[in-house]
Amino acid sequence: MEPVAEGKDGQVVRVSGPLVEIEGVERLSMLELMTLGPQRIAAETVAIAGTKATLQAYEYTGGLKVGDVAAATGAELSSLMGPGLLGQVFDGLMRPLSSAPMWLTPARSQSTADPVVLAREWTFVPTAVPGTNVSAGDVLGTVPESGSVVHRVLVPAGVYGVLSWVAPEGKVRVLDPIAVVADHVVSLAERVPIRRARPFLARHTAAVPLHTGQRVLDLVFPLARGAAATVPGGFGTGKTMMLQQVAKWSDADVIVYVGCGERGNEMADVLDGLSQLEDARTGDRLIDRTVIIANTSNMPMMAREASIFTGITVAEYYRDMGYDVVVIADSTSRWAEALREFANRNGDLPAEEGYPANLSSELASFYERAGRVTTLGGQSASVTVIGAVSPPGGDMSEPVTTDSQRFVRSLWMLDRDLAYSRHYPAVSWTGSFARDAEELGNWHAANGQPGWAIRRARTVALLAESDRLAELAEIIGRSSLPGHEQVLLLGGRLLRDGVLMQNALSNNDGYCSLEKGAALLDLVFDVVDACQRLVERGVAVASIEEADFGPVLRAREEFGPSDDASVRARSAEVLAALEALQ
Amino acid sequence: MKDSTGPAKEPIEGTDPAPLSDRFGAQISHGDIREVRGPLLVVGGAGGVGWDEFATIDLAGGESRHGLVLEVDRDLATLQVLESTDGMSLGGIGVRFDGRPLHVQVGTQWLGRVCNGRGEPLDGGPPVTGTATLPVSGWPLNPVYREPPQEPVLTGISVIDGLMTLVRGQKLPIFSVPGLPHLTLATQIAAQATSSGQSFRVVFAAMGLTHADIAFVRDRLEERSAEKELILLLNAADDPVIERILTPRIAPTIAEHLAYTESHDVLVVMSDMTSYAEAVREVSAARREIPARRGYPGYLYSDLATLYERCGRVKGHDGSVTIVPVLTMPAGDITHPVPDLTGYITEGQIVLAPDIAARGIYPPVDVLSSLSRLMRSGAGKGRTREDHPDVAAQVLAALARARQATELAELVGEAALSETDRSYILYRTLVEKGLFDQARDESRTLEDTLGRAWTALAALPDKELTMLPRVFLDRYLPRSGS
Numbered sequence A: 001m002e003p004v005a006e007g008k009d010g011q012v013v014r015v016s017g018p019l020v021e022i023e024g025v026e027r028l029s030m031l032e033l034m035t036l037g038p039q040r041i042a043a044e045t046v047a048i049a050g051t052k053a054t055l056q057a058y059e060y061t062g063g064l065k066v067g068d069v070a071a072a073t074g075a076e077l078s079s080l081m082g083p084g085l086l087g088q089v090f091d092g093l094m095r096p097l098s099s100a101p102m103w104l105t106p107a108r109s110q111s112t113a114d115p116v117v118l119a120r121e122w123t124f125v126p127t128a129v130p131g132t133n134v135s136a137g138d139v140l141g142t143v144p145e146s147g148s149v150v151h152r153v154l155v156p157a158g159v160y161g162v163l164s165w166v167a168p169e170g171k172v173r174v175l176d177p178i179a180v181v182a183d184h185v186v187s188l189a190e191r192v193p194i195r196r197a198r199p200f201l202a203r204h205t206a207a208v209p210l211h212t213g214q215r216v217l218d219l220v221f222p223l224a225r226g227a228a229a230t231v232p233g234g235f236g237t238g239k240t241m242m243l244q245q246v247a248k249w250s251d252a253d254v255i256v257y258v259g260c261g262e263r264g265n266e267m268a269d270v271l272d273g274l275s276q277l278e279d280a281r282t283g284d285r286l287i288d289r290t291v292i293i294a295n296t297s298n299m300p301m302m303a304r305e306a307s308i309f310t311g312i313t314v315a316e317y318y319r320d321m322g323y324d325v326v327v328i329a330d331s332t333s334r335w336a337e338a339l340r341e342f343a344n345r346n347g348d349l350p351a352e353e354g355y356p357a358n359l360s361s362e363l364a365s366f367y368e369r370a371g372r373v374t375t376l377g378g379q380s381a382s383v384t385v386i387g388a389v390s391p392p393g394g395d396m397s398e399p400v401t402t403d404s405q406r407f408v409r410s411l412w413m414l415d416r417d418l419a420y421s422r423h424y425p426a427v428s429w430t431g432s433f434a435r436d437a438e439e440l441g442n443w444h445a446a447n448g449q450p451g452w453a454i455r456r457a458r459t460v461a462l463l464a465e466s467d468r469l470a471e472l473a474e475i476i477g478r479s480s481l482p483g484h485e486q487v488l489l490l491g492g493r494l495l496r497d498g499v500l501m502q503n504a505l506s507n508n509d510g511y512c513s514l515e516k517g518a519a520l521l522d523l524v525f526d527v528v529d530a531c532q533r534l535v536e537r538g539v540a541v542a543s544i545e546e547a548d549f550g551p552v553l554r555a556r557e558e559f560g561p562s563d564d565a566s567v568r569a570r571s572a573e574v575l576a577a578l579e580a581l582q
Numbered sequence B: 001m002k003d004s005t006g007p008a009k010e011p012i013e014g015t016d017p018a019p020l021s022d023r024f025g026a027q028i029s030h031g032d033i034r035e036v037r038g039p040l041l042v043v044g045g046a047g048g049v050g051w052d053e054f055a056t057i058d059l060a061g062g063e064s065r066h067g068l069v070l071e072v073d074r075d076l077a078t079l080q081v082l083e084s085t086d087g088m089s090l091g092g093i094g095v096r097f098d099g100r101p102l103h104v105q106v107g108t109q110w111l112g113r114v115c116n117g118r119g120e121p122l123d124g125g126p127p128v129t130g131t132a133t134l135p136v137s138g139w140p141l142n143p144v145y146r147e148p149p150q151e152p153v154l155t156g157i158s159v160i161d162g163l164m165t166l167v168r169g170q171k172l173p174i175f176s177v178p179g180l181p182h183l184t185l186a187t188q189i190a191a192q193a194t195s196s197g198q199s200f201r202v203v204f205a206a207m208g209l210t211h212a213d214i215a216f217v218r219d220r221l222e223e224r225s226a227e228k229e230l231i232l233l234l235n236a237a238d239d240p241v242i243e244r245i246l247t248p249r250i251a252p253t254i255a256e257h258l259a260y261t262e263s264h265d266v267l268v269v270m271s272d273m274t275s276y277a278e279a280v281r282e283v284s285a286a287r288r289e290i291p292a293r294r295g296y297p298g299y300l301y302s303d304l305a306t307l308y309e310r311c312g313r314v315k316g317h318d319g320s321v322t323i324v325p326v327l328t329m330p331a332g333d334i335t336h337p338v339p340d341l342t343g344y345i346t347e348g349q350i351v352l353a354p355d356i357a358a359r360g361i362y363p364p365v366d367v368l369s370s371l372s373r374l375m376r377s378g379a380g381k382g383r384t385r386e387d388h389p390d391v392a393a394q395v396l397a398a399l400a401r402a403r404q405a406t407e408l409a410e411l412v413g414e415a416a417l418s419e420t421d422r423s424y425i426l427y428r429t430l431v432e433k434g435l436f437d438q439a440r441d442e443s444r445t446l447e448d449t450l451g452r453a454w455t456a457l458a459a460l461p462d463k464e465l466t467m468l469p470r471v472f473l474d475r476y477l478p479r480s481g482s
């Protein structure tokens, strides 16, 4: 990266995979970026002792020798952020992949600035008035991008004073000056260090829901804007599918999707899928509100570690412009493994399962960057963080899973048995939680949906009751249960299959509006109530069970994503058919 | 640094029996061996040696072995010796470093060849040469260049094609336990698979297989070998353990070239990945690394990923690499690190189960724990048949329900079951005998497979078929009497 070295270059004395030790450097500081060997591989300083230092290399170190040059760059790991990020794919160090070659060898450019982006001209529209006083976070002007997310050019943190000059409306490139504040020259793009949280004024405490379009989340385990959620689940339980659904359908302004140590095909899939889908709210392609950071499992391991922080920094960058941003990290376990790998090679004492003792503080430093805040510019904006966890052997007592749960507001635990019986999304209703549910209920009540909390309570109760009865039925036999309890068993099944299950691949069912979700719940509740009345009237449970509940179960797939009216009409039909039972 | 103690013999040009890679760096022989421990060798005076370099180790008797550099520290280089360090002493050894990581020659010359786990001929032929030389560890493929896989691969095996369709460029492992016919299934896939009517070039990487298994594989795939569509890389159970670390790297290196330069569809079968992982564990233990689970190193996930991720389709290229790893789960435990981490990397899994084999069904696939994640893009209208995904979903859902009915019948007796539950029990028999069970050399068309699925579903009352839209029921459901 941009060499501004003033210290003395050192040399490599030890290489063990991504761990490199160097000697003979001077004035090196922690987190400073170095370049190693003839290929100028990027490496970050993680420990210093005298003129020796330990580095974490971000590329394959094959061929790196003892005696190779270690050159200081004088800069921390940072990336160039400005217009042109949306719709693009970057690696964990925020180097553009869209312009990189097919095979990612260490020889490729170390620069985080895409030459195409550097050369590209943007239309800058000034909004600030020269001669006035401005301070950090104030909007100097705007730059339209491809979608409806307007890029706002802000006064950088730490800068304030009289705006002595602002560029007139016209074409500029990302590094051209567009304003002068006091003595500080501001350009469209700025270099942002990725390991430091960007400043804001204050945190908000009131909970406002993030609507994800996924029923089990929106109706049962909701997430507030600016909160953090974690999704642990064994392989194949549906973490990626769920996170991709959230990326597609949640009502945020900007999505940052971090593929951390996962599959290359999934990244291609996200890119492809989002390019084809339209954002119903804006009419843009979904990709135009998305930044993809892809550090797949076969890419250098340590860049995986950086990718999580890169992602959250990009999110904060858009938050500061006043947007609601969701960061999705799939999977934080791969990030934790990179931490472990490095710590082990460095000879650090392991805590649990080989993980370093600072695992939980590292996790906290990630999840705690979530928040709904007042920005420096005085706007309300948020960063919501959702991280997948891939517990080894599906063991939910392993350190990454248990530590993550401490720092999040919502836990969406995926259950292998549900997934194997093809109940997707396989969110376990016994293992998951939503700490903000009550407050979000109040929000819904204040915003036109007073029934939200009541429906949620009944859903939770029905699920618990039917689980309890199912266990009992296994011992004493189903037919030994009293009629109204058998109806509850039936109700549990309708609730699970007809409401909680949601087919991500279906055009009608993939996204669900809050109103349609409420209507589907009411449909099930109405049917349960009707069946209870039949039982009271003396109708045999067996004949109720032989009734055709297909119309209830098919409603979610048969009607459009926001078609609550048709669901309510279906309710009337089903009830009429039930009433006819003798 | 010239060695002073060792014999320092330079091989005479052309007498090296099988050059593993082109000699690249200066061939200085280092004889200052400091330590021999397990598969590891520590060489002193190795200042200019790079990490991950390949090396040739000359023994006193004229024998050569090979190694990879695991660490360089000041003037020491630690190597893992592929063929084991048995018989090595601190003196009398010369190590020559290649100046770069291991490379192999790649090209169509590999087709039809039988080699050992390091790529040296076993078929009596000359060393395999090629048109290009590539590093065996490969480079990560830029994800932006990936084409999402979506063309179905038809294997002619009903349970796979029908319920867990393989897709060109996918990685789909077979999880098995010792004693089950996983090799039979893998070779059947290799022999029968086609995509858009084209057959595959097959690279079969055997790691730690018994000689009987190897003979079986060679026999089953003889036809493919004769047509020069097969490459065998064979590391037998009694071959050097550490050599197994190379085998599944050489195989995809050859495959990538065949796919992206020669435009072939290539199928790479890797068996047994558990033996491979054990070799990795052995090296890790010798290095005294901190283990994660069950003694396996913490980097096993990333290590396996660098192998499995080498499959795919690439924009602007016709060829493809499809990978079918085969592994045996110790004690049938799917949470064991090898199947578990494999499952976290691959795009689904085909799980074989002893209780299904015991009921006489081949292939004994446990369909409820099996899944092809890419089936959603490879099956359906325009790919296979419009009703395919819904039929598959319905067959699975009904099977889950049929299992419950069977359990209930065991409890209360079949006579006490409801009409509907009895129809599920009949359905289960029909689906297992009619659809899943097939001969080891039988190849079925997709039409045939789907027809059999509909026949089984017809045993259920219509109201149970909630996953099938009305139009498909009208179009495909066989009606008794019609």
Ligand SMILES: Nc1ncnc2c1ncn2[C@@H]1O[C@H](COP(=O)(O)OP(=O)(O)OP(=O)(O)O)[C@@H](O)[C@H]1O
Pocket (backbone or CB within 6 Å): A233, A234, A235, A236, A237, A238, A239, A240, A241, A242, A390, A424, A425, A426, A502, A503, A504, A505, B343, B344, B345, B372, B373, B374, B376
């Ligand atoms: N909502 C859903 N609708 C339909 N199918 C689903 C849904 N969720 C998951 N699936 C199925 O489950 C498969 C596995 O899901 P996914 O890839 O999300 O698992 P994962 O938890 O991310 O696994 P891994 O940890 O191995 O990455 C998908 O390929 C798909 O077939």
Ligand SMILES: [Mg+2]
Pocket (backbone or CB within 6 Å): A239, A240, A241, A262, A330
């Ligand atoms: Mg996943």
